[in-house]
Amino acid sequence: MGSGTTLVEAKLLNRNAVGIDINPQSVFKSETNLQFKCETQSKIYTKVGSASDLHFIKDNGIDFICTHPPYANIIKYSKDIEGDISLLDVDDFLCKMEIVAKEAYRILKKRKTCAIMMGDIRKNGKVIPLGFLVMNIFLQIGFVNKEIIIKEQHNCRSMQYWKKQNNDFLLLAHEYIFVFQK
Ligand SMILES: C[S@@+](CC[C@H](N)C(=O)[O-])C[C@H]1O[C@@H](n2cnc3c(N)ncnc32)[C@H](O)[C@@H]1O
Structure with missing residues (x-):
């Protein structure tokens, strides 16, 4: 959910949605951001929980998954919440993403779509292609690739920091949206 962007869009589009x-x-932030009036009748549910354990959602029950996980531990979203994958280094993060991918596959209806946004990261001067590593996990557990969308990033707050870190050389200036089908 993050700050609830996906749920806000679901509400505006009159779609029912479950945010985790x-x-x-x-x-809390998402629920606050959802407190606006609009003409639609959608039912939006929010839940504290882990994307790696969606036992409260039945098999083949969901029409569309839209997920934006942390990019391993490049930004930590909490200090010490158990299950927060933004606290994991790349190897542990990828292991957990395999469980997340399996849960996503389980709950999605056949032939429906799962979209995931993921970016590459830079560690110790080297690029780790986290996007493609995560994409491969989703392919290995059974999804097929419908689209690979490149989302360009301009004028990010962190740009000056990374320019300095990288001696004004190339920046990672895009993220991926992988669109999979079950
Ligand atoms: C990149 S942010 C999502 C931002 C969101 N797209 C938005 O527009 O605000 C990643 C989110 O994943 C959450 N997160 C970390 N580990 C998680 C897990 N195991 N299950 C579900 N969410 C998790 C973090 O708390 C964080 O809010």
């Missing part, structure tokens, strides 16, 4: 985040603060 491991961090209660994120759930």
Whole structure:
């Protein structure tokens, strides 16, 4: 959920939605951002929980998954919440993402779509292609690739920091939106 962007869009589009985040603060923020009036009748549910354990959602029950996980531990969303994958280094993060991908596959209806946004990261001067590593996990557990969308990033707050870190050389200036089908 983060701050609830996806749920806000779901509400505006008159779609029913279930939002999940491991961090209660994120759930609170999302609920606050959802408190606007609009003409639609959608039912929006929020829940504190982990994307790696969606036992409260039945198999083949969901029409569309839209998820934006942390990019391993490049930004930490909490200090010590158990299950927060933004606290994991790349290897542990990828192991957990395999469980997340399996849960996503389980709850999605056949032939429906799962979209995930993911970016690459830079560690110790090297690029780790986290986007493609995560994409491969989703492919290995059974999803097929419908689209690879490149989302360009301009004028980010962190740009000056990374320019300095990288001696004004190339910046990671895009993220991916992988669109999978079950
Ligand atoms: C990149 S942010 C999402 C931002 C969101 N797209 C928005 O527009 O605000 C990633 C979110 O994943 C959450 N998160 C971390 N581990 C999680 C887990 N195991 N299950 C569900 N959410 C998790 C973090 O608390 C954080 O809010």
